[in-house]
Amino acid sequence: MTVLLGIYHRLTAPIAHLDGLLPILARFVFAAVLLPYFWASAMTKLGDGVFGIFVPSAGAYAQIFPRAMEAAGFDTSQLSFLHTLVVLAGTWAEFILPLLLILGLLTRAAALGMIGFIVVQSLTDLYGHGGIDHAETLGAWFDRQPDSLILDQRALWMLVLLVPAIKGAGALSLDAVLFRNAPLAHPVSPRQGPESRQAGKSQAGTS
Incomplete structure (x- = not known):
C-alpha cells in the first residue's frame, strides 16, 4: 500500500506546480463564457444617445424592479430616485466588474462584487420575475439534471468566481504589477x- 501511495504521489505531484495557473484559467473561462453575457445584458439597460449610461432605459427598470414597474404602469417617472440609483449602480457594475476581472485589477474585490451581483440577479429572477413558481428555473441539486438556471448554472458561475476571489488574479494581471x-x-x-x-x-x- 505504501508503495502504491508513493507512486501515486510521484505521478500527481507535478500537478501542484500548476496551482498558479488556476486563477488565470478561471479568469479566461469567465471571459469566454460570461463576459459577453453580462456586457450584452448591460447594453440593454442603457438609455438613448451618448449620455445613455446616465439615463437607464425602461427595460433596465423592468429587469431590476419588475414588480415596481408593473405597479407604476411601466412609467419610469413614477419610480423614486432610489430606484434610479440602484438601476444605475447595477448597470455600471455589469460593465465595470467584468472588466476588472479580465484585466486582473482589484481582482478579489471584483470577483466578490460579481458573486454578490449574481446572488441579487438570481433572487430577482426568482421572486421579481416569478421564477420561483417554475421548478425547472430553480432546479435542484443531486437530481441528475445539470442545466437548471439558478441552482446549477449560477452555482457554477460563482464557483468560477470564487477562484480569483480566494487566490487572486494570478501572475498575468495588473494586480501582479501593481502589488x-x-x-x-x-x-x-x-x-x-x-x-x-x-x-x-x-x-x-x-x-
Whole structure:
C-alpha cells in the first residue's frame, strides 16, 4: 500500500506546480463564457444617445424592479430616485466588474462584487420575475439534471468566481504589477526574531 501511495504521489505531484495557473484559467473561462453575457445584458439597460449610461432605459427598470414597474404602469417617472440609483449602480457594475476581472485589477474585490451581483440577479429572477413558481428555473441539486438556471448554472458561475476571489488574479494581471513591490507582498514571518522584523520593515520602507 505504501508503495502504491508513493507512486501515486510521484505521478500527481507535478500537478501542484500548476496551482498558479488556476486563477488565470478561471479568469479566461469567465471571459469566454460570461463576459459577453453580462456586457450584452448591460447594453440593454442603457438609455438613448451618448449620455445613455446616465439615463437607464425602461427595460433596465423592468429587469431590476419588475414588480415596481408593473405597479407604476411601466412609467419610469413614477419610480423614486432610489430606484434610479440602484438601476444605475447595477448597470455600471455589469460593465465595470467584468472588466476588472479580465484585466486582473482589484481582482478579489471584483470577483466578490460579481458573486454578490449574481446572488441579487438570481433572487430577482426568482421572486421579481416569478421564477420561483417554475421548478425547472430553480432546479435542484443531486437530481441528475445539470442545466437548471439558478441552482446549477449560477452555482457554477460563482464557483468560477470564487477562484480569483480566494487566490487572486494570478501572475498575468495588473494586480501582479501593481502589488509586486507593495509592503504587504513581503510579510515577515512571526517566527523571525526582532532583527529580521526590523530588516523587513526597512526593506518595506525602501520599496
